[in-house]
Amino acid sequence: MSPVDPDVASPDAAAAPPRANGELVFAEPWESRAFGVAVALHDAGIVDFEAFRARLIDEIGEGERAHEDAGAYRYYERWLTALERTLLAERLVDDAGLDAARRAITRDWEHDHGH
Amino acid sequence: MSHDHDHDELALRAAALEAVLVDKGLLTTDQIDAIVERYERDLGPQNGARVVARAWVDADYRERLLADGAAAIGELGYGGFEGDTMVVVENTPEVHNVVVCTLCSCYPWPVLGLPPTWYKSPAYRARVVGEPRAVLREFGLDLPTETEVRVWDSTSEVRYLVLPERPAGTEDMSEDELAALVTRDSMIGTGLASSPT
Numbered sequence: 001m002s003p004v005d006p007d008v009a010s011p012d013a014a015a016a017p018p019r020a021n022g023e024l025v026f027a028e029p030w031e032s033r034a035f036g037v038a039v040a041l042h043d044a045g046i047v048d049f050e051a052f053r054a055r056l057i058d059e060i061g062e063g064e065r066a067h068e069d070a071g072a073y074r075y076y077e078r079w080l081t082a083l084e085r086t087l088l089a090e091r092l093v094d095d096a097g098l099d100a101a102r103r104a105i106t107r108d109w110e111h112d113h114g115h
Numbered sequence: 116m117s118h119d120h121d122h123d124e125l126a127l128r129a130a131a132l133e134a135v136l137v138d139k140g141l142l143t144t145d146q147i148d149a150i151v152e153r154y155e156r157d158l159g160p161q162n163g164a165r166v167v168a169r170a171w172v173d174a175d176y177r178e179r180l181l182a183d184g185a186a187a188i189g190e191l192g193y194g195g196f197e198g199d200t201m202v203v204v205e206n207t208p209e210v211h212n213v214v215v216c217t218l219c220s221c222y223p224w225p226v227l228g229l230p231p232t233w234y235k236s237p238a239y240r241a242r243v244v245g246e247p248r249a250v251l252r253e254f255g256l257d258l259p260t261e262t263e264v265r266v267w268d269s270t271s272e273v274r275y276l277v278l279p280e281r282p283a284g285t286e287d288m289s290e291d292e293l294a295a296l297v298t299r300d301s302m303i304g305t306g307l308a309s310s311p312t
Contacts, residue, residue, distance in 0.1 A: 025228070025229055026151075026155070030126035030129040031129075032151045033129045033133055033147065033151070035229075036150040036154075037132060037133055037136065040142050040147050040150050041142065042196070044141070053219065053221075060218070061218075064237050075235045077125055080128055080129055080132075084128065084132060087136075092136070092139075093132065101130075102128070102131040104134075105131055105134065106127065
């Protein structure tokens with residue numbers, strides 16, 4: 001019997017979030033953005049993926065030393081932190097720029113909520 | 116701190132990072148969109164299943180696949196990032212192969228897409244090396260004691276793909292029908308190819 005993807009088989013497939021073998025590829029939209037940014041930076045030759053991977057391994061190890069249990073294990077949180085650390089170390093971004101962007105985005109999101 | 120608050124905070128950090136890089140002209144939103152779409156729609160175990168089915172029906176292809184995984188996979192049009200050096204390990208009645216990345220989550224993206232959550236979990240990564248039979252039993256795979264279990268750790272540049280055994284009773288099936296029997300887990304080694312019904 002072939003494995004049938006329930007979302008491909010259903011008439012709502014187009015509207016359903018993408019899944020692989022029944023599991024969401026990305027659980028949250030921000031996870032897909034963090035993933036896409038890292039791969040795009042690699043594709044553009046801006047970031048050495050091995051340098052990023054080394055930080056990702058560090059971050060994952062940190063989580064395990066902190067005894068994050070499997071339920072609380074949030075892989076893309078580690079991914080995002082590793083990506084921020086890589087870009088800060090390479091001076092492609094700085095804390096002031098990130099803070100300013102966070103403030104601007106927070107204002108936009110609060111504005112959207114008001115309507 | 117609530118769960119929602121954590122996620123808002125992470126969403127904010129991701130959005131800010133993207134905004135700064137786009138503002139600096141290092142990336143465009145379209146580039147990121149295209150990558151996300153590719154990984155959500157084009158790359159996945161359906162690609163690896165085609166490779167396995169070809170190897171089942173074409174002995175010469177199987178030889179090339181085992182000799183140089185990336186080149187043979189490239190013949191079917193799959194390849195690229197995280198698939199440059201591919202080693203294909205073949206299951207036989209004597210040997211069962213299973214793949215892990217003990218340090219992070221390395222995985223052959225061109226043929227399997229992005230890894231499932233359990234592959235990235237500390238429990239799988241820590242336990243499959245030390246007690247593979249127990250872990251495989253939890254996946255519902257109870258191997259005979261005489262079968263040797265080999266665990267492959269994807270910590271270097273090498274990515275592994277398991278070539279599962281062709282199920283019995285599939286002699287008359289087409290390559291497309293065979294591809295439908297090849298599950299993701301059978302190519303990681305935590306499962307077997309499905310049997311025809």
